[in-house]
Amino acid sequence: MAKYIFVTGGVTSSLGKGIIAASLAKLLQSRGLKVTIQKFDPYLNVDPGTLNPYEHGECYVTDDGAETDLDLGHYERFLNMPTSQANNVTTGRIYQTVINKEREGEYLGKTVQVIPHVTDEIKRRMLLLGETGKFDIIITELGGTVGDIESLPFVEAVRQLQWEMAEEDCLVLHLTLIPYLKAAKELKTKPTQHSVRLLSQEGVHPDVIVCRTEHPLTDDLKRKIALFCNVKPNAVIEAMDAGTIYEVPLKMLQEGLDVIVLKKLHINGYAAPDLNKWESFLSILKKPKGKVTIGLIGKYVELQDAYKSILEAFIHAGVVNECEVKIVNVHSEHIHADNVAQQLKDLDGLLVAPGFGSRGVEGKIEAVKYAREAKLPFFGICLGMQMAVIEFARNVMGWKGAHSTEMDSNATHPVIALMDEQKKVKKKGGTMRLGAYPCKIEEGSMAFKIYGSNDISERHRHRWEFNNQFLDEFTKSGLISSGKNPLNGLVEIVEIKDHPFFIGVQYHPELKSTVENPHPLFVSFISAAKANAASRATSKTNLKTASA
């Protein structure tokens, strides 16, 4: 039978519950246990697919096509294991199920209420992955902060489960903040005491308290927190701010978080943690030998979380190349023909990001043109790939009116067009082309060299596609389709020859990059950027020597 760990958050949001949950999961996994993590989000959207990135950061997509919270990305990157729709549940999904059941007559004769009907549905979903028999431990992260009205039913469901389960089958970990008051030169425990009291009032008593802090916690302070929050002193864990999220599992190991958890859950005979791969990744990450500068062209660049998986995939690829990847955010709305060279001239590579709608697309097209002409390594993802196709049509093939029908429904050359299956779609939620699809790669292409395989599978989230009506003309002009869906011929990868690296992909490779399996496209792109940086440095030196 699986055991359950619930992770709640107190005091404030943004404490990094997802990273703490993923770090604990990593430690347990490194000791040979089978672990998965799920996230329960307290908002009414059925999934985050209808939220814009400013509201919620990136929407992460799983193999089975679920549009999910970005924390699932952390779970996959840490555990090197895919998640699925079952790993992310929102209040909206819970209510939708309960209301549908009510309409079907499943509760006939009864008043349908938050307790027990909504909480029963939450509990059913909390236990679902544990019932598959595939896992020893299920970690459930509760979104939101304890005390929020909207998280009450979730906390109540945890209370009931804690009551129903044997002591050794479940554990509650509460993550809080210990603020440092500069004027008093003191760390303050009161907000944590209050937040634990609030949680206790809701009927849930934490077994472990993890404290985010900017300064180390003394033993005295830990004792004080333990005493007032009614846990043992060794169950108060310090979570100091880390230089990188990938350091957190090791910090938690030092603090003994995994051992406390294993003891409470009566799990014996576990192996010593095997974190060799993780540690060598971290040591290269912390001491890179060189640096490449990559321009990230997007319209949500002011928000860190909007391109989360892309940024993490760059970190993984940087480690393989033993270099730091410095990201320069360039807002696509600020790029114009007369300033593009000035803005992009110091970059070693350029990534044009995914996106929706027309804001900023002309800037993206200018950026692609610059990268193509200046032979700057270029990588386009989803909308970024579509922009590369439009740029090529306009500037190489001379089709000045080429566009995507997403932005211009009357384009003279609709080189990016709505997929047939999308034409009848009216509803917005969960109706894009989502999840994993196969792709057949052309032998001899750059993509083939990079993947080292003919058959790949990658995840999607889009409605528009390369318009195959124009494929022959593109091929003749030098933009080839090196990867296609073998079942319906949809173009998945485009590339151009006579360029050090120019690849656009309709799918989202960033969603599959993990610490232990960095994505080959990101790795090759960074390697091309590194070569570019080296050759630019040599030509600069040559120039200096010549003029001396």
Ligand code: GLN
């Ligand atoms: N807006 C484009 C489409 O729907 C691209 C989507 C994306 O970049 N994820 O096809």
